[in-house]
Amino acid sequence: MQQVDTDVAVIGAGTAGLAAYRAVKARGKRALLIERGVYGTTCARVGCMPSKLLIAPAEAAHAVGRLPAFGLAVDGPVRVDGRAVMARVRRERDRFVGFVTEGVDMIPTQDRLRGAARFIDDRTLQIGEDVTVRAHAIVIATGSSPAFPAMWRALGERVVTNDDVFEWDDLPQSVAVFGPGVIGIELGQALHRLGVRVCVFGRGGGVRPLADPVLVAEARRVFGAEFPLDTDARAEVARDGDDVVVTLRDGDGGTRVERYAYLLAATGRRPNVAGLNLEATTLALDAAGVPRFDRATLRCGDSPIFIAGDANDDAPLLHEAADEGRIAGDNAARAPDVRAGARRAGLAIVFSDPQIAIVGGGFSAVRDSPHVTGQVSFENQGRSRIMLQNRGRLHVYAAPGSGKFLGAEMLGPAAEHVGHLLAWARQLDLTVAEMLAMPFYHPVIEEGLRTALRDAQAKLVAGDVAPAGAARADMLMT
Numbered sequence: 186m187q188q189v190d191t192d193v194a195v196i197g198a199g200t201a202g203l204a205a206y207r208a209v210k211a212r213g214k215r216a217l218l219i220e221r222g223v224y225g226t227t228c229a230r231v232g233c234m235p236s237k238l239l240i241a242p243a244e245a246a247h248a249v250g251r252l253p254a255f256g257l258a259v260d261g262p263v264r265v266d267g268r269a270v271m272a273r274v275r276r277e278r279d280r281f282v283g284f285v286t287e288g289v290d291m292i293p294t295q296d297r298l299r300g301a302a303r304f305i306d307d308r309t310l311q312i313g314e315d316v317t318v319r320a321h322a323i324v325i326a327t328g329s330s331p332a333f334p335a336m337w338r339a340l341g342e343r344v345v346t347n348d349d350v351f352e353w354d355d356l357p358q359s360v361a362v363f364g365p366g367v368i369g370i371e372l373g374q375a376l377h378r379l380g381v382r383v384c385v386f387g388r389g390g391g392v393r394p395l396a397d398p399v400l401v402a403e404a405r406r407v408f409g410a411e412f413p414l415d416t417d418a419r420a421e422v423a424r425d426g427d428d429v430v431v432t433l434r435d436g437d438g439g440t441r442v443e444r445y446a447y448l449l450a451a452t453g454r455r456p457n458v459a460g461l462n463l464e465a466t467t468l469a470l471d472a473a474g475v476p477r478f479d480r481a482t483l484r485c486g487d488s489p490i491f492i493a494g495d496a497n498d499d500a501p502l503l504h505e506a507a508d509e510g511r512i513a514g515d516n517a518a519r520a521p522d523v524r525a526g527a528r529r530a531g532l533a534i535v536f537s538d539p540q541i542a543i544v545g546g547g548f549s550a551v552r553d554s555p556h557v558t559g560q561v562s563f564e565n566q567g568r569s570r571i572m573l574q575n576r577g578r579l580h581v582y583a584a585p586g587s588g589k590f591l592g593a594e595m596l597g598p599a600a601e602h603v604g605h606l607l608a609w610a611r612q613l614d615l616t617v618a619e620m621l622a623m624p625f626y627h628p629v630i631e632e633g634l635r636t637a638l639r640d641a642q643a644k645l646v647a648g649d650v651a652p653a654g655a656a657r658a659d660m661l662m663t
């Protein structure tokens with residue numbers, strides 16, 4: 186058994202792990218980056234980048250379909266060349282992955298170790314069969330993996346996840362997408378627009394990450410008007426030959442059977458902590474087996490162990506993984522003298538059409554305290570209507586008394602940009618009045634934001650406040 190000594194061992198060479206490694210080195214300490222799989226990160230290989238590469242041609246194809254509404258015409262319908270679409274997805278994906286692996290290649294070989302890490306104690310790891318690593322501190326940056334019901338494994342290669350989709354050579358004929366969340370809505374809508382027969386199935390009526398019941402209902406209506414969407418399906422799945430057979434039960438005991446080439450499982454992701462043998466450490470674990478940790482320092486209790494990125498299941502987003510990796514790596518290098526790292530205002534975006542943006546934790550963060558809700562529908566919003574993008578709503582939440590802007594949920598045009606404006610306002614701790622004092626050009630989508638802010642301001646002045654928990658009753662009614 187070979188033993189390696191280091192100051193900080195980082196488990197996982199994804200976005201969080203690479204940021205942690207760099208932060209340790211920036212403190213002049215020794216670091217060891219341990220990776221069990223291929224280099225290249227989830228973001229570049231199977232996540233953020235290839236999903237947007239699939240969405241881009243889907244949006245282009247859809248835009249052509251909107252031309253007649255502007256009085257324009259092209260000769261015949263758009264023909265989708267599935268092989269060419271997927272070839273570009275894979276080619277551009279490989280380019281992004283190449284940038285990451287080039288960066289990894291620059292890391293000295295003595296700082297890199299290949300193999301799966303598991304804990305022997307708080308400061309010792311075993312890598313594969315032959316190597317142990319002794320470290321002053323350890324950063325867990327092991328990411329997350331798709332999670333779906335075990336019984337779907339009986340579908341064999343007909344059940345796929347985002348790990349598989351971007352390897353396709355061609356677009357399939359049909360896909361049953363399970364899970365109307367970020368991944369399910371993004372990929373389901375893109376596949377639909379590329380001519381794949383799709384239905385997106387869910388349970389309980391939600392369209393994640395929206396939580397505001399009015400926005401959820403709007404999302405069901407807007408997306409359901411474009412592609413088959415059943416957010417409260419009672420479905421059983423089975424395999425028949427090369428088909429996935431989805432049997433749907435209605436409330437009256439009747440059934441309907443649909444057949445698909447694939448089931449795309451977009452039913453959530455689980456932190457990669459199960460194989461780490463955390464039982465050998467002193468860490469307190471939550472019900473899901475994830476170590477309890479301090480969000481400001483990323484430290485697990487008083488231990489020399491830190492946890493960053495999707496592995497801690499707090500904010501599974503790329504920019505959060507990068508921030509957390511940096512904070513965890515810096516603190517691991519200086520442990521036990523740890524410092525609270527700067528965290529940004531919450532911002533999450535779904536690249537659907539219309540897009541979704543959640544700012545400051547959205548409705549979930551305000552529903553249990555008194556708040557006012559400023560609202561706007563984009564249906565009659567000037568610029569949105571000009572561009573035929575007049576769908577969706579924006580709700581902004583503000584604190585009675587202080588008038589502080591707390592957060593927002595948006596389903597609407599250019600939500601990726603409006604979301605940034607709102608997240609910056611949240612981080613600057615602005616009041617609604619201060620936001621209204623900012624410039625608004627004409628005619629722009631941001632004038633819709635101004636309408637919502639004016640509505641919030643009027644409610645703040647009038648004392649039109651939703652008491653804590655009031656919206657739960659709304660939710661039951663929708």
Ligand SMILES: Cc1cc2nc3c(=O)[nH]c(=O)nc-3n(C[C@H](O)[C@H](O)[C@H](O)COP(=O)(O)OP(=O)(O)OC[C@H]3O[C@@H](n4cnc5c(N)ncnc54)[C@H](O)[C@@H]3O)c2cc1C
Binds near residue numbers: 326461504
């Ligand atoms: C389809 C999809 C679309 C997405 N789109 C977006 C988006 O648009 N915007 C956004 O902000 N976020 C998006 N995300 C989320 C984002 O990709 C993740 O939050 C981010 O990549 C997580 O980075 P990480 O470093 O925590 O994990 P990873 O990049 O997954 O790194 C973890 C690494 O740890 C390794 N590892 C695991 N266990 C061990 C072990 N025991 N020993 C050694 N190594 C181990 C793994 O092999 C892996 O390389 C998307 C995700 C998906 C799946």
